[in-house]
Amino acid sequence: MPDGKETEPPWGPLYGMSREELIVLRKTLTELLDKGFIRAISSPASAPVLFVRKPGGGLRFCIDYRGLNAITKKDRYPLPLIEEALRSLSKAKWLTKLDVIAAFHKIRVEEGDEWKTAFRTRYGLYEWLVTPFGLTGAPATFSALGYINHTLRDFLDEFCSAYIDDILDLFERLISTKCDFEAKSVKYLGFIVEAGKGIRVNPEKVQAIQQWQRPRSVKGVRSFVGFANYYRQFIPKFSNIAAPLTALTKKDVVFTWSKECDKAFEDLKALLTSAPVLAQWDPDIG
Numbered sequence: 001m002p003d004g005k006e007t008e009p010p011w012g013p014l015y016g017m018s019r020e021e022l023i024v025l026r027k028t029l030t031e032l033l034d035k036g037f038i039r040a041i042s043s044p045a046s047a048p049v050l051f052v053r054k055p056g057g058g059l060r061f062c063i064d065y066r067g068l069n070a071i072t073k074k075d076r077y078p079l080p081l082i083e084e085a086l087r088s089l090s091k092a093k094w095l096t097k098l099d100v101i102a103a104f105h106k107i108r109v110e111e112g113d114e115w116k117t118a119f120r121t122r123y124g125l126y127e128w129l130v131t132p133f134g135l136t137g138a139p140a141t142f143s144a145l146g147y148i149n150h151t152l153r154d155f156l157d158e159f160c161s162a163y164i165d166d167i168l169d170l171f172e173r174l175i176s177t178k179c180d181f182e183a184k185s186v187k188y189l190g191f192i193v194e195a196g197k198g199i200r201v202n203p204e205k206v207q208a209i210q211q212w213q214r215p216r217s218v219k220g221v222r223s224f225v226g227f228a229n230y231y232r233q234f235i236p237k238f239s240n241i242a243a244p245l246t247a248l249t250k251k252d253v254v255f256t257w258s259k260e261c262d263k264a265f266e267d268l269k270a271l272l273t274s275a276p277v278l279a280q281w282d283p284d285i286g
Contacts (some may be wrong), residue, residue, distance in 0.1 A: 004089065008044075009043075009044040009045035009116070010045060010047065010068050011044070011045055011046040011047070011067070011120075011283060012046065012048040012067060012068025012120075013048060013062060014048060014121070014122060015048050015049065017048045017051070017066075017122070017170070017194065020059070021059060022122065023053045023062070024051065024059045024099060024105070025049070025061070025121060025122070025123070026167055029123060029126070030063045030120065031128075032067060033191060036129060037128065037129060037130050038126045038127065038128055038129065039114075039126065039127060039129060040124050040125065040126055041114075041115065041116035041118065041127045042125060042127060043115040043125060043127060045068070045115060045117075045118045045134055046116075046118050046125055047063050047064050047065050047068060047118065047120070048063070048064045048119070049063050049064070049119050049120070049121055050058055050062050050063075050064060058070040058211060059103065062133075062134065063119045063132060063133075063134050064134075065132075065134040065135055065136075067174065068116065068117075068135070069134075069135065069136040071262075072135070072137060074136065074137065075137040075141060075228065078103045079213055084092065096158050096174035097112060104130070104131040104138050105130045105131065106130070106131075107131040107133075107138075107141060108129065108131075109128055109131055114127045114129060117132055117135070122237065138161075150242045151225065158280060160191075166201055172229075179251055187195055187202055189273075190202055190205060192233075198276060200234075201207045201231055201234060201272060201275045205231075206272065206273050206275075207226075209227075209269055209273055210269070210273055211249055212224060212227075212269065214257070214262070214265060215265070216257075217255060218255050220247060221245050221248045221249055221255075222249050224245070224265070224268075225242055225245050225246060225249065228242065228268050228272060229242075231272055231275065234270045234271070234275035235268065235272065236270065241264055241267055241268060241271075242268060243260065243264070244260040244263075244264045245261055245264050245265065245268075248261065
């Protein structure tokens with residue numbers, strides 16, 4: 001994190017909240033205080049908090065750390081390649097998915113730096129003693145400290161695939177009397193992985209694509225193209241189809257939504273919502 005000397009500590013105003021959100025906020029703060037994850041303080045920094053509706057219902061507590069992230073030196077520790085993580089699933093017949101609960105909270109914030117993580121709420125100002133979600137360097141720090149890679153070092157890419165705090169065990173052979181794992185299909189990294197078949201786009205993502213409104217700004221175009229690019233392996237000639245949209249994101253280009261842009265947008269949506277199951281590459285076949 002920045003040392004606080006180069007620029008004024010980032011801060012943001014309180015975001016308005018509904019009664020439901022305020023109730024959840026109080027409960028969340030109480031739980032974090034009881035666990036010793038946060039403490040009340042006075043700090044020149046203060047990021048605003050907000051809630052995001054979870055797909056399955058309920059509210060997710062979030063902190064808007066964009067101001068802090070903008071002045072934070074980036075940690076270039078390499079994160080796993082998603083393509084490699086998915087490729088390692090080619091011969092799996094059974095799957096077990098594990099997700100480390102609140103993984104970043106396993107890491108203590110360096111003493112003296114806690115004030116930089118301060119966030120403001122209607123009920124006061126608090127700082128983190130453990131690493132919160134939302135910091136730009138958190139994934140790299142978690143990976144660099146080796147919590148997952150060190151623990152699974154002897155098993156990675158043999159029968160286990162890991163991406164930060166998501167772990168997928170792959171079983172080509174099973175001793176049924178000793179295992180209860182019978183998953184044939186799991187959600188992993190935004191995909192549905194089907195053992196022995198391949199991968200497909202998560203239906204929840206398909207729904208998001210179907211409801212995506214036509215972009216009205218360069219930022220909106222970048223958001224859509226970035227989302228679509230993540231699933232480009234399902235779309236033949238993706239670059240050619242997306243070209244009119246990509247052109248809008250170039251520097252000094254005036255935003256003008258043309259018929260070509262509209263066609264590219266609708267074509268990508270159609271292709272993504274009808275994307276097939278892709279068989280995984282088998283290294284023994286080539």
